[in-house]
Amino acid sequence: MKSPQAIIHLSSSTLISFLFYGLAITCLTSATVSASNETDYLALLSFKSKITHDPNKVLTSWNHSFHFCDWSGISCGKRHKRVTILWLGSKGLEGSLSPHVGNLSFLREFGLWDNSFQGTIPHELGRLSRLRRLYLGGNKFNGVIPRNLSGCSNLRVLSLSQNKLVGSIPKEISLLSKVALLLIEGNKLTGGIPPFLGNVTSMEVFAADDNPLGGSIPDTLGLWKSLRIFYSGECNLYGSIPPSIFNLSLLGNFSLDENHLTGSLPSVIQLPNLEWLQLRSNELTGVLPPSISNCSKLGFLELSFNNFSGKLTIDFSKLRDIEYILLDENNFHGGGEADDMRFVDSLKNCTRLVTLDLRNCNLTGVLPISIGGIPPFLGNVTSMEVFAADDNPLGGSIPDTLGLWKSLRIFYSGECNLYGSIPPSIFNLSLLGNFSLDENHLTGSLPSVIQLPNLEWLQLRSNELTGVLPPSISNCSKLGFLELSFNNFSGKLTIDFSKLRDIEYILLDENNFHGGGEADDMRFVDSLKNCTRLVTLDLRNCNLTGVLPISIGNLSNQFSVLNLGDNRLFGSLPSSIGSLVGLTYLDLGINLFKGIPTTIGKLYNLQLLDLSSNQLSGPIPDAIGNLSLLIALDLDSNKLESHIPSSLGNCQKLNYLDLSHNRLGGKIPKQLLKLPALTILLNLSYNNLSSSVPSEIKDLKMLNTLDLSYNNLSGNITSSLGECISLTKLILSGNIFQGIIPSSLSSLGGLQELDLSQNNLSGKIPQFLDKWVSLNFLNLSFNDFEGEVPVVGVFSNASRFSVLGNNRLCGGLDTLKLPKCMERGSKKKRFPFIILVIVIAPTLLIVLCCLYLLYKKKRNSQPSQSSGNERFLKVSYNQLLKATDGFSTTNLIGEGGHSSVYKGILDSNNNKPVAVKVLHLQNKGAHKSFLAECEAWRNIRHRNLLKIITSCSSTDFQGNDFKALVYELMPNGSVHDWLHSSTNTSKLNLLQRINILRDVAIALDYLHNRCQTTIVHGDLKPSNVLLDDDMVAHVGDFGLARLLGSELNQNSSSGVKGTIGYTPPEYGIRSKMTSCGDVYSFGILLLEVMTGKKPTDDMFNEGLSLHKFAYMALQDRVINVIDNDAIVLQSTEANAKKVEECLAATIKIGVSCSVDSPPQRIKIENVVNELQRILDVLQDI
Structure with missing residues (x-):
């Protein structure tokens, strides 16, 4: 419903028509121009020459073929054939105003x-002494109001409104003694309302709204005895309102809203013709004078947002024409008496009253029974045909007596704060055509029998209605608009829509329909085939289950909008959907649909397609590229695979594209980056996209948001991104980008969010980042940046940026706890040091060479070892028998298919505990395995590898071969025990887990990259990672798996190349073991440590693996998959955010290690660096 202001406020065009007195246009034809009017002819030609654009061709007739008196917009006098009227308003003309118009005398x-x-307005207009009406409003004139307009001595109407005029109102205007209408609103005039205007006593209409005039209202305006309309709202006026204005008996409209006026209203107001009084948003005070009730014609009273006080004593019973009483945001009171609200009784004669607003007025007392809701006595008005009360805070319930309105055709009471139920009697009003009660607080259900044969419009949106929709709605055969959305309707949809042949809109979204979970929840769709006028069907978020019937394709070509999003619909999308050629909007998001039919490419008129958050799999159909009118495409959060089709480049109008959270691979198609309309969003995050970002990204100059995070994109960040100058959000996190941040990004000064975290970026933080004033958040965490962190711009607030996990950064805010940056010495101080280095370096080099030669000579003179196991001091079978108490079962700490491990005390080891690994030599290849493991240990020693003390190669008491390895005993057992043992009540915390993972990664890095020959472990898993007293991790059971597999975990099954669940997929095709295989095993181990789930758990089936489980968690909230024992509540939100970032970074490492393709796995040395960064962050929390 329109606002009161819009209903009564008179526009300038209305004023013009109101004051336009009998304009007569007389046209005389003549073939030639006489000498007496040559001046007018030339003046008009000059006027035409200044017109630069005439879109409506109104000046086409202005040529020598016609007498100028016959030209469009021109009228001449009958006697002299001189131009008397030039009338070209609202013609779309552009140009300037020729000063020669002043010659049209x-x-x-x-x-x-x-x-x-x-x-500017030419001052030559002042020569037009006969001019009576001048209308120049609604243009783009600038400059000042010409002073010599005073020469237009007969001027009655001067309209200069809605231009760009500046300066003050010239004093010479006061010489226009005949002016009745002065319109100057909507300019930039200053200097106040000058007192001399009071001399223009003929003034009837004065409008100066929306000018920064300033100053006060002069008393002299009280001389305008003929004044009928006065508008000066939003003029920066201050001071009080002159009392003399309230004695202007002809004044009908008086508006001074949104100024800074003070003082009070006079006690005596004598304005018998006043219809509109608007003083909203000032600083007026005092009591409202009771004499306002003498303004008997008053229809609009708005005094809201002031400081009026005292008791309301206006007798509204005298204001029979009043429609709007807006007194809100004041400070009325009656001393706290119970009769503060007695004035309400006087409203009973105000039969036209639409709105009463007394919000926040400090009123006390009792609300009289004479007010409240729609009064029941209205039912007595049995002749009522139309009742409209929308957008009023009526309150109360709907009276039953309205059922007496047998002639009622239209009933509108939306947004009226109504509550209670809808009287059933209303649903029997046979003539009712339009019924609207939207956005109230109505409760209850609809009656089972609805008899409204003429109903065309039923709107009950946004209430609290419940129950089943009655099937009898289908008896409303003329119904064209049905909106029952945002209620709590339930039950099965049983309306027979086939009877509603005129229905155009069915809006039932945001309810709770269901059919008991049966597959026929959507059967009602079959009844829509006769609804040939149907345009929109909206059932979003209605709790529907079932399959979308093939009959959906039977809807008419007019059908334009289908919204079934946020339900529980399943099955394949029917190919018949391609028959809905009129569709412009298709939303099937947040369901359980599978598969996109290629027929979707036939929806040539489609502008929005939302299939997000389903279970769609397979490739994106190339046919979507046929949708040339598509504006928005959302396919996020599905299981789509293969590549992004280049055919999407045909969707030239696409401005929103979201393909995130899928399994799409390959390169980013260049065609996608050439879409000219792509301005809102391009989101390809959480996929498997690879290679570098194409330089064609520069063509997206108008793009607002670009998200490529969590893919496998590599290479340098392309400098072409610097040409995407409209970006406000750029997210490239979770990739493998390297190199520096390109300087070309400095042109992206409008960025509000920049996320480059979890990459391999290096170099210094660019200086331009701290100069971007619009940047709200910057994330550079988990990279390899170095140098000083700035402390200005975005870097001045620690909550607005993150540099976690960059170990080579220094400086910055104290809260970052980074090391201080070392000051660089002067060149003078460094010079002696450089000289010293130059002198000493050669000498030191010579000494080192000599030492190396001596060492080599000594080593060559020593005999070489004959076998790998000679490095270790031998121990006898008897010693091991004694150490393990006869290999007692009480000392057995682990047993597998190829070995058993016992704990014991060995005399030759200073009585320290040891672990004795006894090989089962009856198994084929055990002897060779023993030699292989000894060889593996011969030249390696590291703090994170299990320390071997000695070995035994002998025979037992029965003469059988006996071979054993003796290791340092790890008192805290294996990681497997800590994660999965039911007897172990203690659990690993987050820091311990990251420390263990870091230790294992360091061990692998040593084996792969720090030994003379690369050593592949071959069977890395939690049971092979052992913990000492300090919970430091040691990798053990090393090398044996390369031949036989070494199993201490009886819950796992082994093969020749490792353990099921931890073995990389390439080993299954007889591939040679490589260090990449160890990295895969480490990735699975990491994910198991962080999630607490084994790769062989029962939940991992039907294509779901531990790797995929973690990968999908990256797309949502990682913390949901983390082992609960590893999560510790943080004291601050900032710390919680840091922990969550660290968890995400850790899971990403595990996912990157365990990808199927060996070349795409992250290098173990990079894993060590990343884990160390994460550990540094967590230790600082």
């Missing part, structure tokens, strides 16, 4: 309103 009416004239 007989001109009486001049109108150019609502065009696009520019430049």
Whole structure:
């Protein structure tokens, strides 16, 4: 419903028509121009020459073929054939106003309103002494109001509104003694309302709204005895309102809203013709004078947002025409008496009253029974045909007596704060055509029998209605609009829509329909085939289950909008959906659909397609590229695979594209980056995209948001991104980008969010980042940046940026706890040091060479070892028998298919505990395995590898071969025990887990990259990672798996190349073991440590693996998959955010290690660096 202001406020065009007195246009034809009017002819030609654009061709007739008196917009006097009227308002003309118009000396009416004239108003207009009406409003004139307009001594109407005029109102205007209408609103005039205007006693209409005039209202305006309309709202006026204005008996409209006026209203107001009084948003005080009730014609009273006080004593019973009483945001009171609200009784005669607003007025007392809701006595008005009360805070319930309105055709009471149920009697009003009660607080259900044969419009949106929709709605055969959305309707949809042949809109979204979970929840769709006028079907978020019937394709070509999003619909999308050629909007998101039919490419009129958050799999159909009118495409959060089709480049109008959270691979198609309309969003995050970002990204100059995070994109960040100058959000996190941040990004000064975290970026933090004033958040965490962190711009607030996990950064805010940056010495101080280095370096080099030669000579003179196991001091079978108490079962700490491990005390080891690994030599290849493991240990020693003390190669008491390895005993057992043992009540915390993973990664890095020959472990798993007293991790059971597999975990099954669940997929095709295989095993081990789930758990089936489980968690909230024992509540939100970032970074490492393709796995040395960064962050929390 329109606002009160819009209903009564008179526009300038209305005023013009109201004051336009009998304009007569007389046209005389003549073939030639006489000498007496040559001046007018030339003046008009000059006027035409200044017109630069005439879209409506109104000046086409202005040529020598016609007498100028016959030209469009021109009227001449009958006697002299001189131009008396130039009338070209609202013609779309552009240009400037020729000063030669001042030569039209007989001109009486001049109108150019609502065009696009520019430049200044020529002062030559002052020569038009016969001019009566001048309309120049609604243009683009600038400069000042010409002073010599005073020469237009017969001027009655001067309209200069809605231009760009500046300066003050010139004093010479006061000489226009005949002016009745002065319109100057909507300019940039200053200098106040000058007192001399009071001399223009003929003034009837004065409008100066929306000018920064300033100053006070002069008393002299009380001399305007003929004044009928006064508008000066939003003029920066201050001071009080002169009391003399309240004695202008002809004044009908008086508005001074949104100024800074003070003081009070006079006690005596004598305005018998006042219809509109608007003083909203000032600083007026005092009591409202009771004499306002003498304004018997008053229809609009708005005094809200002031500081009026005292008791309301206006007798509203005298204001029979009042429609709006807006007194909100004041400070009325009656001393706290119970009769503060007695004035309400006087409203009973106000039969036209629409709105009463007394919000926040400090009123106390009792609300009389004479008010409240729709009064029941209205039912007595049995002749009622139309009742409209929308957008009123009526309150109360709907009275049953309205059922007496047998002639009622239209009932509108939306947004009226109504509550209670809808009286059933209303649903029997046979003539009712339009019924709207939207956005109230109505409760209850609809009656089972609805008898409204003429109902065309039923709107009950946004209430609290419940129950089943009655099937009898289908008896409303003329129904064209049905909106029952945002309620709590339930039950099965049993309306027979086939009877509603005129239905155009079915809006039932945001309810709770269901059919008991049966597959026929959507059967009602079959009844829509006769609804040939149907345009929109909206059932979003209605709790529907079932399959979308093939009959959906039977809807008419007019059908334009289908919204079934946020339900529980399943199955394949029917190919018949391609028959809905009129569709412009298709939303099936947040369901359980599978598969996109290729027929979707036939929806040539489609502008929005939302299939997000389903279970769609397979490739994106190339046919989607046929949708040339598509504006928005959302396919996020599905299981789509293969590549992004280049055919999407045909969707030239696409401005929103979201393909995130899928399994799409390959390169980013260049065609996608050349879409000219792509301005809102391009989101390809959480996929498997690889290679570098194409340089064609520069063509997306108008793009607002670009998200490529969590893919496998590599290479340098392309400098072409610097040409995407409209970006406000750029997210490239979770990739493998390297190199520095390109300087070209400095042109992206409008960025509000920049996320480059979890990459391999290096170099210094660019200086331009701290100069971007619009940047709200910057994330550079988990990279390899170095140098000083700035402390200005975005870097001045620690909550607005993150540099976690960059170990080579220094400086910055104290809260970052980074090391201080070392000051660089001067060149003078460094010079002696450089000289010293130059002198000493050669000498030191010579000494080192000599030492190396001596060492080599000594080593060559020593005999070489004959076998790998000679490095270790031998121990006898008897010693091991004694150490393990006869290999007692009480000392057995692990047993597998190929070995058993016992704990014991060995005399030759200073009585320290040891672990004795006894090989089962009856198994084929055990002897060779023993030698292989000894060889593996011969030249390696590291703090994170299990320390071997000695070995035994002998025979037992029965003469059988006996071979054993003796290791340092790890008192805290294996990681497997800590994660999965039911007897172990203690659990690993987050820091311990990251420390263990870091230790294992360091061990692998040593084996792969720090030994003379690369050593592949071959069977890395939690049971082979052992913990000492300090919970330091040691990798053990090393090398044996390369031949036989070594199993201490009886819950796992082994093969020749490792353990099921931890073995990389390439080993299954007889591939040679490599260090990449160890990295895969480490990735699975990491994910198991962080999630607490084994790769062989029962939940991992039907294509779901531990790797995929973690990968999908990256797309949502990682913390949901982390082992609960590893999560510790943080004291601050900032710390919690840091922990969550660290968890995400850790899981990403595990996912990157365990990808199927060996070349795409992250290098173990990079894993060590990343884990160390994460550990540094967590230790600082």
